[in-house]
Each structure stands twice: as C-alpha cells, then as structure tokens.
Amino acid sequence: MKATKFDIAEYLDDDEMIQEYLNTVLEDGEPNDIIVAFGHVARAIGMTKLAEKTGMSRPSLYKALQEDSKPQFETILKLLRAMGGSLKVDNIRLS
Numbered sequence: 001m002k003a004t005k006f007d008i009a010e011y012l013d014d015d016e017m018i019q020e021y022l023n024t025v026l027e028d029g030e031p032n033d034i035i036v037a038f039g040h041v042a043r044a045i046g047m048t049k050l051a052e053k054t055g056m057s058r059p060s061l062y063k064a065l066q067e068d069s070k071p072q073f074e075t076i077l078k079l080l081r082a083m084g085g086s087l088k089v090d091n092i093r094l095s
Contacts, residue, residue, distance in 0.1 A: 007043075008021075008040050009040045009041070009043040009044040010044075012040060012041055012044035013044070015084075018041050018044065018045075018083070019085075021037065021040070021041065022037060022038075022041060022085070025037040032067065032068060035064075035065060035067070035069060035071060035076075036065070036067050038065055038076065038079055038080075039065030039066065039067075041083065042061060042065055042079065045083065047061055047062065050079060050082050050083070053082035054075075054078040054079060054082045055078075056075070056078070061079075065079075
C-alpha cells in the first residue's frame, strides 16, 4: 500500500475553515508559518483565480508563497484582500 502525502489545502474547502486556519496560524505561527499558510489557502482557492484578483502572475504567487520566501507586505495584503479578508488589531495593551 502506497501512502499519499498529506495536503492541508485539500481540507480548506469552505470560507469558515479557511478563516479559522489563517487566524490560528496568525495567532500562533512564526512568520514562515504564516507565508506557508497563505500558500495553502491560495492553492485551496485557486492560484489562477487569485492571480487574476491580485493582478499578479501565477508564477509570482507561487514564488512569493513558497517556504522560506520573504514576500513583501504589499503582496500579503493583496492576497488577503483578494480572499475577502482584512487586517484588524484588537486588544492593544501598553501596560
């Protein structure tokens, strides 16, 4: 019996699952984990669809979202907005 490689993108099949996944990684993950998570979500949604919405090419998206890449903040923001998401800051406490 041949084992298949686990691909989380196959399980990110609805908006709620994607939102929960990204929020968990954003809360608990390291910067590289967050980039990889965006890559998983991008594959789940469809690179072609996101490329069209962001105005980026598919190869550029793949390159920006591969492990150990260092995409510009603008790229992540474009992706987040193309996914229908936004950034929000809650509960800042200076002391």
